[in-house]
Each structure stands twice: as structure tokens, then as C-alpha cells.
Amino acid sequence: MKKLNIALLLAVVALAVYLSVLSPGAMQSMQAGFLSFLAPFLRTGTAVQEQIGSMGKGLKTLDEVEADNRKLTEVNRVLLTTNNLLREIENENNRLRLALEYRERSVFRLMAARVIARDASTWWNTVKINRGFEDGVETDQPVLTDVGLVGKTTTVSKNESIVVLVTDETCRVAAKVEGTREQGILSGMRVQDSGSGGELQLNFLTKNAALEPGQKVYTAGISNGVFPSGILIGKVKEFRTRPLDGQAIVEPAVDISQTEDVFVVVGAK
Amino acid sequence: MKAVAGALAACVGVFAAFLLQQALPAIHVLHGARFVFVPMIFCYAAMALPFPGMLLAAFCTGLLSDLMYLNVAEGRVEIAVGCSIVFFVIYGCIANGFRLSFLRGHWWPVVPLSVICTSSFLLMQFAMISLRRDGFVYEQAILWRIFAPGLLAGLFAPLLHAVVSPFASLIPENPWSTREY
Numbered sequence: 001m002k003k004l005n006i007a008l009l010l011a012v013v014a015l016a017v018y019l020s021v022l023s024p025g026a027m028q029s030m031q032a033g034f035l036s037f038l039a040p041f042l043r044t045g046t047a048v049q050e051q052i053g054s055m056g057k058g059l060k061t062l063d064e065v066e067a068d069n070r071k072l073t074e075v076n077r078v079l080l081t082t083n084n085l086l087r088e089i090e091n092e093n094n095r096l097r098l099a100l101e102y103r104e105r106s107v108f109r110l111m112a113a114r115v116i117a118r119d120a121s122t123w124w125n126t127v128k129i130n131r132g133f134e135d136g137v138e139t140d141q142p143v144l145t146d147v148g149l150v151g152k153t154t155t156v157s158k159n160e161s162i163v164v165l166v167t168d169e170t171c172r173v174a175a176k177v178e179g180t181r182e183q184g185i186l187s188g189m190r191v192q193d194s195g196s197g198g199e200l201q202l203n204f205l206t207k208n209a210a211l212e213p214g215q216k217v218y219t220a221g222i223s224n225g226v227f228p229s230g231i232l233i234g235k236v237k238e239f240r241t242r243p244l245d246g247q248a249i250v251e252p253a254v255d256i257s258q259t260e261d262v263f264v265v266v267g268a269k
Numbered sequence: 270m271k272a273v274a275g276a277l278a279a280c281v282g283v284f285a286a287f288l289l290q291q292a293l294p295a296i297h298v299l300h301g302a303r304f305v306f307v308p309m310i311f312c313y314a315a316m317a318l319p320f321p322g323m324l325l326a327a328f329c330t331g332l333l334s335d336l337m338y339l340n341v342a343e344g345r346v347e348i349a350v351g352c353s354i355v356f357f358v359i360y361g362c363i364a365n366g367f368r369l370s371f372l373r374g375h376w377w378p379v380v381p382l383s384v385i386c387t388s389s390f391l392l393m394q395f396a397m398i399s400l401r402r403d404g405f406v407y408e409q410a411i412l413w414r415i416f417a418p419g420l421l422a423g424l425f426a427p428l429l430h431a432v433v434s435p436f437a438s439l440i441p442e443n444p445w446s447t448r449e450y
Binding site: 002004005008013015016017022024028030031034041121123126154155164169170172191193 | 288291301332335337391
């Protein structure tokens with residue numbers, strides 16, 4: 001092998017090693033830059049897919065009616081989501097009134113976002129949305145729909161963000177089960193069945209929890225956590241007793257493969 | 270010049286492959302396995318290009334790959350930027366060893382190389398995230414998701430050769446030339 005080739009080989013490996021020891025923040029900054037570069041291609045691809053998908057619809061309805069409908073649907077989803085959050089607040093308020101206690105509870109500001117790309121990797125469950133730090137989105141903000149929890153933001157670039165889905169193994173959520181005092185840590189599975197909306201595992205429940213299929217699972221909202229309390233995550237599908245604890249298999253409320261519009265919780269009102 | 274032109278063409282091809290992969294859905298009948306074209310394109314480039322060009326292609330492929338799949342969980346990066354570069358450099362050195370044979374018209378080694386490179390790339394990703402998370406898990410779907418994309422890449426490799434080889438003459442100082450040997 002020529003000396004020049006050996007030198008080049010060593011230089012590339014040294015560069016790779018240098019990159020690998022960068023801080024997670026620096027790597028995320030690089031990824032954000034790459035995401036900004038990639039976004040026009042993703043948006044174009046999504047636009048082409050939408051154009052192809054809406055060819056038939058365009059013949060039946062006027063464009064303005066379609067735009068109005070989209071806008072109203074979006075408003076409706078915001079209202080439904082806000083309503084769900086308020087209902088939870090009302091329930092909690094009633095409980096607290098009964099107990100003669102008071103706890104301040106914030107109402108959340110939602111930002112509508114559109115999914116511009118779905119996950120295309122084998123091992124991670126993520127989507128990309130069309131909102132970034134210019135829109136007020138930050139890292140680790142909850143993402144939801146009117147139906148329930150979707151996930152949280154990870155890398156945020158100028159106008160796009162990556163959302164790690166609740167079905168991903170690395171997205172861990174403190175969760176509670178409706179009608180019980182059971183709380184646990186919920187996460188996705190490493191390998192999700194591609195034909196369904198996925199499954200979640202709720203671990204660290206008590207062994208004698210005896211949860212019934214169909215019971216709803218909500219975020220528990222621990223202090224300084226990412227997710228506020230009371231967001232629907234899914235329904236219990238199955239309960240298993242393990243040597244040390246109980247585990248519930250949860251069916252997610254949101255089927256992200258069918259979801260195009262989501263909301264980012266960008267702060268309190 | 271030919272190394273740079275060839276490597277740039279390879280980088281554009283790899284980028285296009287990433288976009289194509291992004292658009293293609295998982296294959297349900299193969300337990301959610303996906304089309305993974307990037308290692309196949311890299312293998313082809315590594316066989317066709319001279320060593321410096323292969324290194325440039327390996328760097329671009331690895332960097333794009335790491336940035337595409339970077340996942341930060343609880344403040345920790347699962348696969349650090351740079352790991353895939355090392356993988357593609359090692360694999361590129363192996364594939365580059367077949368260059369002389371490739372220049373003599375024997376393109377078929379790209380098929381087994383694509384199969385092995387694609388599956389071993391996915392296996393490497395799985396091993397690294399397993400080490401970062403709660404250990405290894407075994408499911409039949411995991412084997413499908415590692416080996417099925419490799420086999421698919423092997424099926425598509427001859428098609429890639431059929432599409433790319435007519436364009437070889439467009440690159441200044443044709444990289445398919447055997448002059449340097």
C-alpha cells in the first residue's frame with residue numbers, strides 16, 4: 001500500500017475518532033444542520049405524495065373548501081385536545097377541592113405541526129415535523145394529538161424537529177392506570193410489529209395489580225418531567241405477573257402511521 | 270481527479286439512496302424489514318474507485334448515516350457520529366481489494382459484498398444500541414430485519430451495475446480504466 005494511502009486512511013480514522021468523542025449537544029447540532037439541509041427534499045417528497053394522494057379529491061371539491069376544511073379540522077383538533085386536558089384538570093380540581101388542598105395547574109399552549117417524514121430506520125421509531133426552534137419548539141417537549149400522546153421532541157433545527165415516538169424503547173414515560181393507584185414506567189419495544197400501531201410495556205407495577213384489558217393509561221406527570229399529567233397514552237391490552245413486579249402491555253391510543261397532524265406542547269398559557 | 274469525481278458521484282448516490290429509503294415503507298411480510306440501499310451503493314463505489322476515492326466515499330457515507338440515525342436518549346448518544354465512518358472504512362478496504370477483478374469486468378463480487386455489508390451494518394447498529402440499552406433481546410423479527418435487507422440488496426446489486434456502468438464513461442479519466450494497474 002502506498003504511503004499516501006496509509007496517511008489518508010489514518011487521517012480519516014482520526015477524524016472519525018475525533019467526531020465520536022464530541023459531546024451529545026455538538027452531535028445534535030450537527031444533526032440539526034443536516035436536518036435543515038435535508039428538509040427541502042423531505043418536504044418536496046411529502047408534497048409530491050400529497051399531490052398524488054389528493055388528485056381524486058381535487059376533482060370533487062373546491063380548493064378553497066378543502067383549505068377551509070383543513071383549517072377547521074386543525075382548530076377542532078386543538079379544541080378537542082385542550083378540552084381533554086381541561087377535563088383532566090377539572091377532575092383533579094374536584095379531587096383537590098374535596099381534599100381541601102390546592103395545587104396550581106398550568107394550561108398548555110399547543111402548536112400545530114405536520115409530519116413531513118416518517119421513520120425510515122430499522123431500530124428507531126421517530127418522525128420529523130415541520131416546526132423548529134424558530135417556531136418556539138425546544139428539545140424534550142411533548143408531542144400529542146387530540147387522541148393521545150405521540151412522543152417528545154429530540155433534535156430541533158431551525159424549522160424542523162425530530163420526534164421520538166412513545167413506541168420507541170428509549171422514550172420512557174411515567175404513567176398511571178385509570179381507576180387504580182398503579183404507576184409505572186412506560187416505554188416502547190425494541191422491535192415493533194410493523195403491521196400494527198405497536199405495543200408499549202408498562203413496567204414496575206405491583207404484582208397484584210390485576211389490571212383489566214381496556215383500562216386507560218395516562219401520563220403521571222412527575223415533577224420536572226417532560227410529560228404533563230393526564231395525557232392519554234393508550235389502553236391496557238394484557239397484564240403479566242413477573243417474579244418481582246407486574247407488567248402491562250399497552251396498546252397506544254395514537255396510530256402514528258395514520259397521523260399527519262400533531263401538536264407540540266410549547267409551554268403554559 | 271478521477272478519484273474525486275467518482276467519490277463525489279458515490280456521495281450523491283448515497284444521499285439519493287437515503288432519500289429513497291426514507292420514502293419506502295417497511296415490508297410487513299418480512300417482519301418489518303426495510304430496503305437498505307446505502308451499503309450496497311457504497312460497496313459498488315468501493316470496488317470501482319481508487320483507494321483515496323473509496324476513503325472519501327466511506328467518510329461521506331458514514332457521516333450521513335450517523336447523522337441520519339443519531340438518537341440521543343436520556344442525554345446519551347446511542348451510536349456516536351464517527352462509528353459508521355470506521356465501519357465503512359474497514360468494509361471499504363475489503364471491497365477495494367476486489368477492484369482489480371472489478372476493472373477486468375468481474376462485477377459479481379458486488380452481490381455477496383452488498384449482502385454482507387448491509388446485514389453487518391444493521392447487525393452493528395443493533396449490537397451498539399443493545400449495549401447502550403438494557404442488553405440484547407432475541408426475537409425472530411430481529412433476524413428478519415438484519416438479514417432480509419441484505420438479501421434484498423444482493424438482488425438489487427446487479428440492477429445497480431446495469432444502471433451505473435453506462436455512465437462510467439462520463440466521468441473524466443474513467444475510473445473503470447485499468448491503466449494504473
